[in-house]
Amino acid sequence: MKIAVLPGDGIGPEIVAEAVKVLDALKLDLQLQSAPVGGAAYEASGHPLPPATLELAQASDAILFGAVGDWKYDTLERALRPEQAILGLRKALGLFANFRPAICYKELTHASSLKPELVSGLDILIIRELTGDIYFGQPRGRRTAPDGHFPGAEEAFDTMRYSRPEIERIGHVAFQAAQKRSKRVTSVDKANVLETFQLWKDVMTEVGKQYPDVQLDHMYVDNAAMQLVKEPKRFDVVVTGNMFGDILSDEASMLTGSIGMLPSASLNDKKQGLYEPSHGSAPDIAGKGVANPLATILSAAMMLRFSLGQEAAAQKIEAAVQKVLAQGLRTPDIYSEGTTKVGTQQMGDAVVAAL
Amino acid sequence: MKIAVLPGDGIGPEIVAEAVKVLDALKLDLQLQSAPVGGAAYEASGHPLPPATLELAQASDAILFGAVGDWKYDTLERALRPEQAILGLRKALGLFANFRPAICYKELTHASSLKPELVSGLDILIIRELTGDIYFGQPRGRRTAPDGHFPGAEEAFDTMRYSRPEIERIGHVAFQAAQKRSKRVTSVDKANVLETFQLWKDVMTEVGKQYPDVQLDHMYVDNAAMQLVKEPKRFDVVVTGNMFGDILSDEASMLTGSIGMLPSASLNDKKQGLYEPSHGSAPDIAGKGVANPLATILSAAMMLRFSLGQEAAAQKIEAAVQKVLAQGLRTPDIYSEGTTKVGTQQMGDAVVAAL
Numbered sequence: 170m171k172i173a174v175l176p177g178d179g180i181g182p183e184i185v186a187e188a189v190k191v192l193d194a195l196k197l198d199l200q201l202q203s204a205p206v207g208g209a210a211y212e213a214s215g216h217p218l219p220p221a222t223l224e225l226a227q228a229s230d231a232i233l234f235g236a237v238g239d240w241k242y243d244t245l246e247r248a249l250r251p252e253q254a255i256l257g258l259r260k261a262l263g264l265f266a267n268f269r270p271a272i273c274y275k276e277l278t279h280a281s282s283l284k285p286e287l288v289s290g291l292d293i294l295i296i297r298e299l300t301g302d303i304y305f306g307q308p309r310g311r312r313t314a315p316d317g318h319f320p321g322a323e324e325a326f327d328t329m330r331y332s333r334p335e336i337e338r339i340g341h342v343a344f345q346a347a348q349k350r351s352k353r354v355t356s357v358d359k360a361n362v363l364e365t366f367q368l369w370k371d372v373m374t375e376v377g378k379q380y381p382d383v384q385l386d387h388m389y390v391d392n393a394a395m396q397l398v399k400e401p402k403r404f405d406v407v408v409t410g411n412m413f414g415d416i417l418s419d420e421a422s423m424l425t426g427s428i429g430m431l432p433s434a435s436l437n438d439k440k441q442g443l444y445e446p447s448h449g450s451a452p453d454i455a456g457k458g459v460a461n462p463l464a465t466i467l468s469a470a471m472m473l474r475f476s477l478g479q480e481a482a483a484q485k486i487e488a489a490v491q492k493v494l495a496q497g498l499r500t501p502d503i504y505s506e507g508t509t510k511v512g513t514q515q516m517g518d519a520v521v522a523a524l
Numbered sequence: 525m526k527i528a529v530l531p532g533d534g535i536g537p538e539i540v541a542e543a544v545k546v547l548d549a550l551k552l553d554l555q556l557q558s559a560p561v562g563g564a565a566y567e568a569s570g571h572p573l574p575p576a577t578l579e580l581a582q583a584s585d586a587i588l589f590g591a592v593g594d595w596k597y598d599t600l601e602r603a604l605r606p607e608q609a610i611l612g613l614r615k616a617l618g619l620f621a622n623f624r625p626a627i628c629y630k631e632l633t634h635a636s637s638l639k640p641e642l643v644s645g646l647d648i649l650i651i652r653e654l655t656g657d658i659y660f661g662q663p664r665g666r667r668t669a670p671d672g673h674f675p676g677a678e679e680a681f682d683t684m685r686y687s688r689p690e691i692e693r694i695g696h697v698a699f700q701a702a703q704k705r706s707k708r709v710t711s712v713d714k715a716n717v718l719e720t721f722q723l724w725k726d727v728m729t730e731v732g733k734q735y736p737d738v739q740l741d742h743m744y745v746d747n748a749a750m751q752l753v754k755e756p757k758r759f760d761v762v763v764t765g766n767m768f769g770d771i772l773s774d775e776a777s778m779l780t781g782s783i784g785m786l787p788s789a790s791l792n793d794k795k796q797g798l799y800e801p802s803h804g805s806a807p808d809i810a811g812k813g814v815a816n817p818l819a820t821i822l823s824a825a826m827m828l829r830f831s832l833g834q835e836a837a838a839q840k841i842e843a844a845v846q847k848v849l850a851q852g853l854r855t856p857d858i859y860s861e862g863t864t865k866v867g868t869q870q871m872g873d874a875v876v877a878a879l
């Protein structure tokens with residue numbers, strides 16, 4: 170089984186190194202190969218997603234991804250900025266199904282902005298469509314406004330689009346995920362304003378009929394943003410489009426207080442997947458050896474489960490992470506009085522020891 | 525001065541009645557005229573925004589609006605649903621500048637989902653562009669996909685658009701509002717993905733140069749959704765587009781814990797405005813006399829300030845609301861032990877008495 174390892178920028182290399190350490194310790198038959206991506210790739214070869222990196226990714230069963238981005242690339246033209254690597258990988262590999270768990274770890278309940286009773290035991294799975302919507306819809310660009318409030322003025326535009334089969338396939342992913350959980354799906358839309366999300370809602374309703382054991386409800390995106398704050402535990406599986414999913418999954422992961430712990434997976438229809446932590450590249454703490462590697466280590470566990478069919482190994486990693494938390498080991502982002510502060514490498518070593 | 529009074533659906537009539545009571549008590553020279561809107565108008569005449577209602581609104585200096593919407597209209601075709609009334613009024617009157625304060629009232633700090641230290645004293649002003657973006661952009665509709673992932677399939681689409689002058693005018697509104705506050709503006713965009721919001725960011729930066737006394741920073745919408753949860757007090761004035769503003773303003777108002785207290789204003793370039801509570805029509809508690817009228821009463825205060833030039837009267841109302849809170853009067857939505865539970869009318873009467 171081939172794994173492309175793309176560490177990227179900021180804390181990416183440090184946290185990916187720990188995940189690789191954990192994979193190595195499992196002594197599975199994995200072939201790991203690294204390649205530059207993001208700002209690091211731009212520095213090395215002038216493009217955030219060089220052809221060799223893309224080919225490696227395409228030829229692999231899974232991609233273990235660190236993080237990309239740094240303020241210093243802000244002035245580059247858009248096509249050369251680090252984020253384009255991640256958008257390019259999603260598109261080229263057709264990674265349409267993004268799984269973003271928002272889990273509040275028992276030991277970290279106090280770290281949430283929310284009152285403990287609202288988040289303790291929280292376990293939401295946000296399923297975000299990742300290759301459609303306004304992220305990739307054509308046409309888009311700048312032009313002279315043909316009509317509207319100021320005809321003749323300079324304007325910019327993008328196109329939001331979803332086709333029936335695109336909505337169906339992410340719908341099936343969500344309903345099947347719900348069947349393995351508490352059998353509830355909330356589909357988030359803005360059908361009261363957008364044509365795209367009226368179709369979304371219609372198709373979700375139809376797909377839902379094929380899953381009579383799963384309860385479906387619909388919620389407007391503005392209301393979902395409120396309910397996540399008010400009563401997050403009302404949610405189980407949430408399915409939504411690319412743009413709304415971007416916003417809601419970040420909101421949800423922050424409110425758990427456990428963002429340094431949250432993995433993510435982005436899959437295509439062949440179960441090829443890209444696995445990365447939910448947090449970013451944190452250039453401010455890069456190179457200091459203090460970043461939390463657990464989200465990346467847990468992403469490696471998701472990779473074993475979803476793309477490599479190694480459920481037992483995935484569970485081993487997850488149990489080891491639980492163990493180091495129970496031992497009281499904490500990187501600075503999740504540290505609190507009475508626990509033991511450790512660095513990135515020590516945390517990785519502790520997970521290996523706990524395996 | 526002419527005011528169109530549009531009570532609407534659900535709790536709308538009850539809460540608007542209390543705001544009217546307060547306006548009457550001020551004995552200003554106001555001419556109030558009511559008209560049906562939303563579901564109520566649909567029932568009466570087959571359309572959520574009948575021509576007579578629209579004409580009344582257009583001929584008035586300001587609109588005092590309750591709320592629209594009820595589950596029972598969910599099956600109507602979109603053009604006849606209650607929300608279309610509010611979209612229609614925004615468009616017809618050109619109400620491009622939406623002011624949504626997110627304030628945490630001292631007395632209600634405990635009602636927030638967030639820990640008290642994160643929200644006590646919170647005072648954010650979200651300025652949402654309200655007549656552009658994907659809400660109104662043409663073309664939009666359903667069609668056979670001309671290209672994309674599934675060419676030939678049924679698809680739906682919408683167009684996100686902003687022109688330079690549209691961004692400039694909301695930018696000026698935001699910077700001028702910041703000059704009267706703590707002189708900080710956060711412009712929220714998604715310039716890393718969307719052409720529309722790259723132009724938005726560019727134009728905001730340019731407009732900002734005309735306000736050297738105001739500090740401008742830019743934030744991606746997903747990050748803004750997180751920072752609102754993590755550290756809401758870092759924000760002062762937030763300016764953003766119609767779609768992102770819909771989501772973020774609801775998130776922000778819910779996290780104050782004071783949503784039953786939050787007014788809003790939507791203005792055009794002639795200072796004509798629509799004033800409404802930030803909360804919805806709450807059909808579940810309609811007619812029970814328990815709805816909180818304070819957000820609507822405070823919306824009437826904003827109306828006096830922004831559209832009618834009656835700053836003194838506005839302050840009088842705001843002081844009266846502070847007073848009833850200090851007296852410990854609470855509708856059920858904001859009730860807590862040790863305070864006095866009152867109904868909608870009692871609350872309105874108390875504000876009048878406190879004037």
Ligand SMILES: CC(C)[C@H](C(=O)O)[C@@H](O)C(=O)O
Pocket residue numbers: 252255256415716717746
């Ligand atoms: C970096 C950016 C393009 C990306 C997105 O918007 O999808 C990120 O925010 C994410 O959620 O993975």
Ligand SMILES: CC(C)[C@H](C(=O)O)[C@@H](O)C(=O)O
Pocket residue numbers: 361362391607610611770
């Ligand atoms: C009712 C709906 C169309 C409206 C919107 O999306 O703008 C509402 O959510 C709001 O924020 O006023």
